Amino acid sequence: MKKLLFIYLFLISVFVLYVYNYQTNNQANNQWTNNELRGTLDESYVMVTFQSGIDYWKRALKGFEDAAEALSVSVEYRGATQYDIQEEITVLEQVIAKNPAGIAVSTMDPEALNPVINKAVEAGIPIVMFDANAPKSKAYAFLGTDNYYAGETAAHQMAKFLNEEGEVGIITHPNQLNHKERTEGFRNTIANEYPKMKVVAIKDGRGDQMSSKEATDEMLSLYPNLQGVFATEANGGVGVGQSILEAQKKDSVHIISFDTDKGTLDMIQEGVISATLAQGTWEMGYWSLQFLFHIQHDLAESATNDQRLPRFVDTGVTVVTKENVTEYYPSE
Amino acid sequence: MKKLLFIYLFLISVFVLYVYNYQTNNQANNQWTNNELRGTLDESYVMVTFQSGIDYWKRALKGFEDAAEALSVSVEYRGATQYDIQEEITVLEQVIAKNPAGIAVSTMDPEALNPVINKAVEAGIPIVMFDANAPKSKAYAFLGTDNYYAGETAAHQMAKFLNEEGEVGIITHPNQLNHKERTEGFRNTIANEYPKMKVVAIKDGRGDQMSSKEATDEMLSLYPNLQGVFATEANGGVGVGQSILEAQKKDSVHIISFDTDKGTLDMIQEGVISATLAQGTWEMGYWSLQFLFHIQHDLAESATNDQRLPRFVDTGVTVVTKENVTEYYPSE
Known part of the structure; x- marks a missing residue:
């Protein structure tokens, strides 16, 4: 009977060691991959447009969503329903108030959104512009058609x-x-x-x-x-x-x-x-989210550099016949 | 004594269940992330330059390596040691012969590498240009300074x-x-x-x-x-x-x-x-590898589209004082 007891004790010890070893390994693994391209689902990125119901934005949003899936983060789509700059300012302010992980904005006016964009960037919310730029704002990058x-x-x-x-x-x-x-x-x-x-x-x-x-x-x-x-x-x-x-x-x-x-x-x-x-609207959405993620996770060029992301991305055109x-x- | 035996058996069963559960969870996790941005270490991307010893390439290579770490893939650096286009052609041909996962090339001549670049792209090896372009080649994108x-x-x-x-x-x-x-x-x-x-x-x-x-x-x-x-x-x-x-x-x-x-x-x-x-050399290297990875893993815009990646990325400049x-x- 004593022999049996030893065997049991031995088996238990082996299991304990195995589990311990397994967990340690896994922690090491996790540590090693801290810098991997993976966010969390409570990390929410927002796309903001104007005339938000038109078909034109659908492929851009698809690209944004595809990037979110690849990076394991969440996305939301918001926009001014009309071609109305006041409405777009209001929508953007509402989005910023929720402190999202980042915002991709297409503006109907190259100047009017600048104060709101700048306030957000200064508060630490990454913003990139896509399709239509606000060149004098503090947005990190512009992704659109040359x-x-x-x-x-x-x-x-x-x-x-x-x-x-x-x-x-x-x-x-x-x-x-x-x-x-x-x-x-x-x-x-x-x-x-x-x-x-x-x-x-x-x-x-x-x-x-x-x-x-x-x-x-x-x-x-x-x-x-x-x-x-x-x-x-x-x-x-x-x-x-x-x-x-x-x-x-x-x-x-x-x-x-x-x-x-x-x-x-x-x-x-x-x-x-x-x-x-x-136009490369899918690319605009996809790489906008990638860029925002890189700023949010501090994976872009060092913060001392004022050019942390590419300044401009020409998403190109395809000939359709x-x-x-x-x-x-x-x-x- | 029989009681003790049951206790041991119970403890062992709990451990077995725990370990089993742990492994299953981990597998499920891996499956769910198939589409995530993660390669394998036997997947090798190569950076090819000319005058390969000069300091100028160091930050571009650092960006390339940083992206490789984030994506869990391997990188290699090769280049013509001289400012010699024949040497660069030879180096590029040697790199292609090893069938790498992708190549980022900076060319010293906007035309001379085109036949080699095109052959590689047609054979399914993704190529992007960085710093100095070959605009008429079949390379997928160019990342450099406007x-x-x-x-x-x-x-x-x-x-x-x-x-x-x-x-x-x-x-x-x-x-x-x-x-x-x-x-x-x-x-x-x-x-x-x-x-x-x-x-x-x-x-x-x-x-x-x-x-x-x-x-x-x-x-x-x-x-x-x-x-x-x-x-x-x-x-x-x-x-x-x-x-x-x-x-x-x-x-x-x-x-x-x-x-x-x-x-x-x-x-x-x-x-x-x-x-x-x-110049944004770190960005050139970092986003070159990201782009190559997206083509290699079929994460870019659908293959029916002839513009699968952004055509041009202006990596920008920073004022140094x-x-x-x-x-x-x-x-x-």
Whole structure:
């Protein structure tokens, strides 16, 4: 019986040692991975936009959510429902009052949010801007489209459609900086790289369908040999499409538009619009959250450095044509 | 005695259950985090440069290593020892032959590496460019300094030193694109934003100390009221410093230089150079590895998209003055 007792004691000791060893190992492991890219679910990051209901933000939010899953943190989506800067200021202030782990903001005004953004950053809440910047604010970084480069991309695509030869026009929104940059990128690229192509007209489409249609009607009558139109904005692109359809020039004029809302995608499927440029909205959301996480967890460049994150990330554009258009319809 | 036996049995069962439970929990935990940002140590990422021994790459490699630690993967550093493109091609080919998980490349020639880079990307090895780009290659992204913006930053800093008033000059390397951009950014910012300042001379310093000193000597004799010089490159900055010292104008002329090699930092400590611009080399290395990891683990935007990562990341610049210069000396 005494022998049995020893055996039991021995077995118990082995188990105790095993469990002890297991736990110690695990602690060591945890210590080693303190610096790993993993947050906690009570750590909440917020995306703030304006006109929060529009489709445009969906892929940005998807990117934000995908990054949150990879980092094991939580996200929330908030926004001004209208195109109303006062509403956006109020929403941003409400978000800040909850002291979140970080905020990604797209602003409808490059100046108006600055006092609120700066107050938050000074209070230790990381903020990055995405899609539309507040360049003079204290936000750590901006993630969006380099619009000049987008214009260049449109020019190269137009050259491909036209075999590098022919007259083209631009329908744009001349008073907005992003549209000016798209126009410049397109125009300079055609002028510098395609000697047999020419930008014969640049017209104001005012960002709406009807004005853009009328501007295109006029352009078509002045330049009967026109072979291509670059619309720097989505409503304009649909207007250009209507004009071309009405003039029965669908097969002789190539349209390149911007963004991927339903009207544009439908016209690509119908062969009216030849291509559109999709912005890297998923990337904007994904890398915004990564950046915020890195500031929150002090994994970015040392705090003594005033440039702790990359200053600007050009998320790029993708050319959408009939061949890949189906991938751009929302999946629901 | 039988009672004692039961007690032992009970205790043993409790331990067995505890250990079993512990292990199960741990497995569940691992499963749940499949999608987390964690690689394996046999997953090796390589950084490839030229003139691989110079200090300039140290902080980029530190960023690369810091990201590797956070992601639990391995890194290697390889490079051409000389400023020799054939050697860099050979090194890159050797690296590719080992089929690494990804490669971050800085090229000394914007074209020459393209065939090798493209072959690797087509074979499924992710490549990103950092510091110096190969814009027409199939590399997924470029992470480096926006040189135009760096020139703007230098202009604002110069305006601060001069209370927005006075004559300034530029010593540059007029045939290299990055130096042209720095010069343009500086000149345009002074012209557009500081009406009481004027860029009176732009001279070729040929990227070396002696030529830059001579160019500055000449500039000082032509423009005796000169109050500032922007050197777009580090050797030039030291040459400008020597000229200013010789002319005993240390207290009346502000020099802004580029990069943070020892000669420049020493002259900042001595009060000869007023400021230099440090590039975000740590950020280049850190986010290069993050990007490569995201392609390797298929965590980036869907493969149907030809823009799976941000196209360009501007890692920004930091102004280094006497106040923070000690942080920029290598720590060994």
